[in-house]
Amino acid sequence: MKLLLLVIAQIFRAIVAEDRHLVVYKSPAEIYSECRQYLGYHGQRPLYYPPEPCENYCGAVLSRLWDFPRGTLEMIRGTRYFNYSVPAEEYLGRCEQCIQRVRDTVPLWDQCRRVDAHYECYVQNASVNFDRMYYFLKTPLQHRRVARDCVDILQVKDCQLGEIVREGLLARPEGRCLVRCFLIREKLYSEAIGVDWFRAVMESNQARDHREVRERARHCVARLQREFSDRCTLAARIGAECFGEGFWKVIEGSFKGVTSY
Numbered sequence: 001m002k003l004l005l006l007v008i009a010q011i012f013r014a015i016v017a018e019d020r021h022l023v024v025y026k027s028p029a030e031i032y033s034e035c036r037q038y039l040g041y042h043g044q045r046p047l048y049y050p051p052e053p054c055e056n057y058c059g060a061v062l063s064r065l066w067d068f069p070r071g072t073l074e075m076i077r078g079t080r081y082f083n084y085s086v087p088a089e090e091y092l093g094r095c096e097q098c099i100q101r102v103r104d105t106v107p108l109w110d111q112c113r114r115v116d117a118h119y120e121c122y123v124q125n126a127s128v129n130f131d132r133m134y135y136f137l138k139t140p141l142q143h144r145r146v147a148r149d150c151v152d153i154l155q156v157k158d159c160q161l162g163e164i165v166r167e168g169l170l171a172r173p174e175g176r177c178l179v180r181c182f183l184i185r186e187k188l189y190s191e192a193i194g195v196d197w198f199r200a201v202m203e204s205n206q207a208r209d210h211r212e213v214r215e216r217a218r219h220c221v222a223r224l225q226r227e228f229s230d231r232c233t234l235a236a237r238i239g240a241e242c243f244g245e246g247f248w249k250v251i252e253g254s255f256k257g258v259t260s261y
Helices: 002-022 028-039 055-062 075-079 088-105 111-123 140-153 158-167 173-185 197-203 207-227 231-241 245-259
Strands: 082-084 126-128
Touching: 028 055, 055 111, 075 082, 075 088, 075 111, 088 111, 111 126, 140 173, 140 245, 158 173, 158 245, 173 231, 173 245, 197 207, 197 245, 207 231, 231 245
Parallel strands: none
Antiparallel strands: 082 126
């Protein structure tokens, strides 16, 4: 019995270690500690002290919250870092109104001040979960690296990849297997564990309506599992039909990015 428990514990540790190799979790406290080092500020800032210049901006960039083209924070992703004392819809409504005022009054080029103003919108009726660990969304570059890994693992030649991308990833068996590899490497899906709904919702930027999204996606996956037995086809169709159009564009764009290396 002891031997069995030891084996189970070793397997669990191996799974956790492998999971953390590709999936990153950080707390806001760790993010701000990194930012203080990058920006040249000394020591840890007590949480009740005002932030140093551009400290919030650095935190927004590192936590994947800053939308560079629009000069604004990704609101739904940002609110997960806060405990708010009013109902969610009321809190989000107030944030949206406040953020719109920021867009109208703080110039786009002054990004550090813009982030500070956004932050003030969030902390009204809310407090930051500084020590909680959060799942980190991947950057476009990280998605492309995953795609590159899959191209190499499945030994798809670059000239062949160009044809697959032009025809569409679903059109050829090789493309469907690339999608399956991508979802597994991103830790979003496998035959063993199914879909990691939390990560899938976060990566597809559908956190606001996550309950409805998950329910629709579960029905979508169940339907496809009844229709397809081929692993690559099933995974690719799940990626295309169940995660949402936005994330399918991420998958397609990642492989298109690989073709331009």
